[in-house]
Amino acid sequence: PLLRVAYFDLGPERPGRLLIVIHHLAVDGVSWRILLEDLQAVYRQISRGEGVRPRVPGRGLPPKTTSFQRWARRLAEYAQTETVRKELPYWLSVSQSEIVRLPVDYPDGENTEGSARTVTVSLSAEETQALLGEVPAAYRTEINDVLLAALAQAFARWTGSQALLVELEGHGREDILEDVDLSRTVGWFTTAFPVRLDLKGADGPGETLKTVKEQLRQVPHRGIGYGLLRYLCKDEEIARPLQASPRPEVGFNYLGQLDQVLPEESPFGPAQESRGPDRSPRGRRSHLLDISGSIVGGRLRVEWIYSENLYRRTTVERLAQNFAEALRAIIAHCQSPEAGGVTPSDFPLASLDQKKLNKLLARMDKGKVKI
Numbered sequence: 277p278l279l280r281v282a283y284f285d286l287g288p289e290r291p292g293r294l295l296i297v298i299h300h301l302a303v304d305g306v307s308w309r310i311l312l313e314d315l316q317a318v319y320r321q322i323s324r325g326e327g328v329r330p331r332v333p334g335r336g337l338p339p340k341t342t343s344f345q346r347w348a349r350r351l352a353e354y355a356q357t358e359t360v361r362k363e364l365p366y367w368l369s370v371s372q373s374e375i376v377r378l379p380v381d382y383p384d385g386e387n388t389e390g391s392a393r394t395v396t397v398s399l400s401a402e403e404t405q406a407l408l409g410e411v412p413a414a415y416r417t418e419i420n421d422v423l424l425a426a427l428a429q430a431f432a433r434w435t436g437s438q439a440l441l442v443e444l445e446g447h448g449r450e451d452i453l454e455d456v457d458l459s460r461t462v463g464w465f466t467t468a469f470p471v472r473l474d475l476k477g478a479d480g481p482g483e484t485l486k487t488v489k490e491q492l493r494q495v496p497h498r499g500i501g502y503g504l505l506r507y508l509c510k511d512e513e514i515a516r517p518l519q520a521s522p523r524p525e526v527g528f529n530y531l532g533q534l535d536q537v538l539p540e541e542s543p544f545g546p547a548q549e550s551r552g553p554d555r556s557p558r559g560r561r562s563h564l565l566d567i568s569g570s571i572v573g574g575r576l577r578v579e580w581i582y583s584e585n586l587y588r589r590t591t592v593e594r595l596a597q598n599f600a601e602a603l604r605a606i607i608a609h610c611q612s613p614e615a616g617g618v619t620p621s622d623f624p625l626a627s628l629d630q631k632k633l634n635k636l637l638a639r640m641d642k643g644k645v646k647i
Contacts, residue, residue: 278302293547300464306447307462309537316542323543342456344463350453355508363501364514366494370472371502371521376437378525378564385585387564390557393584395592397600399576406607407576408533414610415482416622417489420444420530422606423569423578425481425488427528428473430599438475443468443524443563450500469499470524481602481609486619493621527563531570565592 278301284293296311303311314337318328321336354360385391399407411422424442431440448465449458458465471492478487506518538544566581580596609615 293549294544295551297551302464303462304447304464304466305531306449306465310460310462312537312544316544319543338460341460342458344461347453347456347458347461347463347465350456351504352508354453355504356510360501360504360509361511361514363496364505364518366496367470367502367505367518368521370441371470371518373439373441373472375439375441375472376435378435380564380586381588381591382586385583387561387583387586388557389553389555389559389561391583391585392561392581393589395580395582395589395596397578397580397596399600399603401574403604403607404571404574404576406611407603408571411607411610414615415485415489415617415619417485421485421489421492423530423603424471424473424492424528425485426599426603426606427567428475428488429484429602430595431526432475433598434595440473440526441524442471442473442526442528444471444499445527445529446498446500448500450498452497452500467498467500467503469495469502470521471495471499481606482615482617485606485610486617490619490621493619523562525564527566529566529568531568533571535571535574565595 278299280295280297282295284295286292317337321328407419407422411417412419415421427442428440432438446467446469448467449461450467473488473491475484475487478484502518505514507515509515538546561581561583564582564586567578568581569576569578571577578596578599580592582592
């Protein structure tokens with residue numbers, strides 16, 4: 277079964293519980309937001325005695341958008357185009373780059389779901405507010421830039437290598453097809469793609485942040501082309517080398533501000549009870565370390581998931597704390613008076629590298645260049 281819904285009536289003195297279970301094959305994070313918005317709308321219609329009005333203009337549910345089936349067919353066609361093929365050199369350079377393998381405490385252990393354990397680190401509400409409000413303004417960054425900069429620093433301190441290969445996840449609803457609208461389409465669109473973070477030459481929090489920002493901006497079309505070339509391209513000469521490339525040992529996914537999934541005026545609220553395990557304990561984990569970040573209750577929470585068959589808990593706790601320290605150092609730097617600057621990706625039409633941009637900015641400061 278792909279979907280089950282159960283309602284728990286806890287009596288007149290306690291609010292009920294609604295459990296919705298949907299297989300990941302049929303739903304992703306964005307889909308949950310769509311489904312919950314529709315559920316709230318229908319709930320309010322029934323509460324007002326109106327009955328369900330799914331298609332009444334201005335009062336019912338918004339119209340549906342492109343079907344998952346049509347999107348899949350269009351995506352398969354797009355995967356054969358020259359536009360996607362041009363991305364191959366980039367993805368080969370990333371997936372086949374030389375990377376130091378992660379150290380393991382117990383090399384003979386099995387990386388099973390049943391052995392998965394979690395270490396969690398959090399920022400305070402004040403630190404989280406600074407991360408969301410003050411940090412982006414310093415170097416024109418997004419939150420992923422900041423989190424991954426701290427992540428790369430933590431791993432460099434652990435492994436001794438300045439380069440880290442990490443698998444990132446994206447929502448996958450990229451604006452690449454003119455006749456496709458996925459704004460209200462329910463399904464699993466998630467993209468997964470490798471990114472190489474290299475801190476060589478980056479000295480201090482500011483330089484690290486700018487370096488990671490530029491490396492992330494080089495990813496074409498937010499990574500969707502990697503999966504298209506590896507799994508959907510019919511040219512085996514293109515797909516085969518990507519399929520033969522090793523998968524990153526680290527997975528990272530920032531889930532966003534989960535506080536915003538349900539608005540304050542919503543008749544629903546998140547339940548505090550455990551939903552139970554998401555995966556079979558007999559399943560094999562796809563990474564040595566999975567890092568998942570989200571903002572809940574106004575605070576950033578970052579979960580580090582590992583196998584106790586492979587790592588001591590103290591090893592992962594130390595790594596997670598190094599990440600939190602690096603993140604706090606970046607926040608403190610971005611709040612300082614000397615922080616700030618632009619990078620080449622801020623001027624995509626100028627064709628400048630960082631050295632040329634710095635020289636141009638220096639001349640502007642001396643009044644030799646006017647804009």
